[in-house]
Each structure stands twice: as structure tokens, then as C-alpha cells.
Amino acid sequence: MAVGDGRMKTDTLLETLENALTPVVRAPSPGRGMLLWIAVTVPSLAAMVWMMGPLPDIAALLVRPEFLLVQGLAVGTAVLAAYGALCAGRPDQPGWKTVLPFAAALLWAAALGRQCFVLAIGGQGSALVVQPDLICVPAIAASALPSALAILWVLRRGTSFRRVRACLCAALAAAAAAQAALRLYHPDGTFATMLVWQIGSVGLWTLVGAALTRLSLPRPQPMRAS
Template sequence: MDTSDLIRSLATNAPAVKRLRPPLVRALGWLLLAAVIMGLMTISHGVRPQFAERMQDAVFAINMISSLLTGILATIATFFVSLPDRSRGWLLLPAPPLIVWLSTIGYQCFAGWVPVPPGAITVEAASGCLATLVLTSLPLSLLMLAMLRYAAALRPTSVILMGSLAVSAITATALSMFHPLDATAMVLGWNLGTAVLFLGGAAIFSRKMSQAGGVRDDGAPR
């Protein structure tokens, strides 16, 4: 098709569109919904035992605040970086709290600090944990997917990874409020692991598709 024909056909099929709100407003909207989901889950589960005592503990408090900050900043970064005219530098926005958050997880693992209630780590508890995690993160992921679907044509990989980080961090914060076990590793594994799985699958699949696509490009099978 000739470019001038394409231009004419695009111009004749261009109904009015609703402009996107500024990225900061959209990020705040998403965070508000995340807060609502977190609140509902906390109400339905009840705040974890000894929550106030745990908050006295510096490492627990730092862990929670840094994961919340990571979530908020990663959300803002996701909405900014999804637009074509914004710098990729936004991807670095959640880096400082992320480093603090990951280092507190590392510290907890290293020091074996978490006082696990006796008999808490069972298959039932872990699967219940996973169910809560899916229930919390799935609506957030789906909403983000719907809000950022246009980014598929631009920077899908960085947007998906940053969005997954945002969902992970928010979910981890929520879970540490009402879940008796510290499930941060599972949360990160679930959200970022799923994102990496999808990206890996897409990379392999797209290569296969492009090889098969060669047939279509040439117009004749080889």
C-alpha cells in the first residue's frame, strides 16, 4: 500500500479519542485501588498477630516501608516509562528503596530472624499463602495490564518488568500486614517469576513465529 493512501485511510478513520490523564494521576488512581484491595484483604483476614510489636522492630519496619515505597515509585515509573516521550531514566526511580528492601530480605534470610510460629510452615499454610497472594496480586496485575495495553507497541519489556515489580512490592506490603508468615520471597517469585516466564516464552515463541513468518513474507514456502 502506498504511504499516501495509508495516510488518507487513517485520516478518514480517526474518530475522536479520549486523552490519557497525566501519568502521575493514573499511577495514583492505580495505587488508590491497590490501597482499597489491601484494606479489604486486611479486614477480611484481620491484622496479623503481634503487628504492633513487629512494627517496633527496626528491620521489620524498614522492610515494610521500603517495600511500600518500592511499590509506589515503581508504579509511578511504570506509568511514565510507558509513554513514548518520557525518558527511560524513570526506570531507576524505585532503585533506592528496592535495594533497601532486598537487603532487608537478605538480612532476614541470613540471620534467620523471623520467629516462625510452631507448625506454621506446612503445605496447607504455604498453599493458603499462595492463594492469598494470587487473590491480592491478580486484580492489580489485570488492572495495570488494562491501563497500559497501549505500551505493547512501545517498550513492552521494561513496562512489564517495572509493573511486575510494582505489583510485587504492593502485594508484599499487604501480605506482611495480615499474613502470619513473611512471604516476600514467594511474592517476588510469583510476580517477577511469572513476568520473566512470560517474557522468556515470548522471546522463544516470537523467534519461532518470525521464522514461520518468513514463509508469509516471501509469499512462498521454503
């Protein structure tokens, strides 16, 4: 009898579960999973920046506080999202850990938006001009792929709960990390362009990646009594 359609008695279920027990390999904790993800993501993104060629003025950029703030928020979003994705599948982890990355992402977008606004009212109206920057979409996807695969591999080992949140966080982690790397090899253009194309690409790939991740996660199979 399958549990879920014809309901079996709880005592029968206990016996079934007891007899069906096999040793299991413990899934890595969210902290360890995140370290594993960082270990894959950082070298893969560094390789991407090296292959594409870092910006000529990268040294000057790395000392600009507004650049560092936005990059810090992007990296923070990525790390929190990766941790949130790995916590989402754990029943003993609180739900706020899966919401926090999206708050960080909003803060990140708000920081970019603020810089855009400040430049616009400071007389540089060109900050509000949105130029076509289609390369952001495939560049973020290509940069995000290794880290997305890494987090998917960890998620496949243990995500039975809050799957949608886990997938959204995982995709956001990969996309945010890829966007942070993109700014090291791709010129920004105007702030509005960056806001629309780069953050837009992160949003797009978060949704697409979440849908693909969800399809890739194994679905729980119904139990059958022996």
C-alpha cells in the same frame, strides 16, 4: 497496501493517516494513573488484611524500625513500579523510570538479607533455617489480583511502547504491594523463610504476571490505506 510489508510512499502515508484520523480520548497521565491504582489497591489490600485477620502483635510490629524499613521499601517498590509501568508506555518519559523500581526491589531484598545475616551472626542460627511456607505463593497472588487488574486496565488504555518493561513493572507493583500487606496478616517465620518464600513469590508472580499482562495488552494493528 499494508505498511510494513510493501512499503508505501511517505506522502501516501501522510494522506492515509490524515484521512484515518478520528477523535481520541486522552489517556490519564502516569501520575493520575498511579493515583487511580492506589485508590484500588489500598482498599483491596486493607480488605484482604481484614478478612484474613491482622497479626495479634501488629501494634508492636509497627513501631519496630527494621519492620518499618522493610515495609517502607516494599511499599516504595510497589509505588515506583506502578509509576514506572505507566511511564514505560509513554514515549516522552525517560527509560530510567522503568529501571528504578527494580533497583528499589533489590534494595528491599538486600535489607531483608541484611537482617537475616545480622541475626545469623548474632548467634541466632535459626534465622538461616528455611521452613516451608507455601501459603505465601497463593496469598500473594490473591492479594495482588485487584491491583494487577487495576493497573492492567490503565495500561490497556495506552501502552504502545516498551511493553515488556511496562508489564514487568506492573506485575512487580502488584506483587510488592501484596507482599507488604501479607506481612500484616501472615506471621513471618524466620528471616530466611521470608526471604525465600515471600520475596521468591514476589519474583515468581512478577514474571508470571508480566507474561499474562503482555498477553492481555492489545497488539498494534497494521495500517491499511483506503
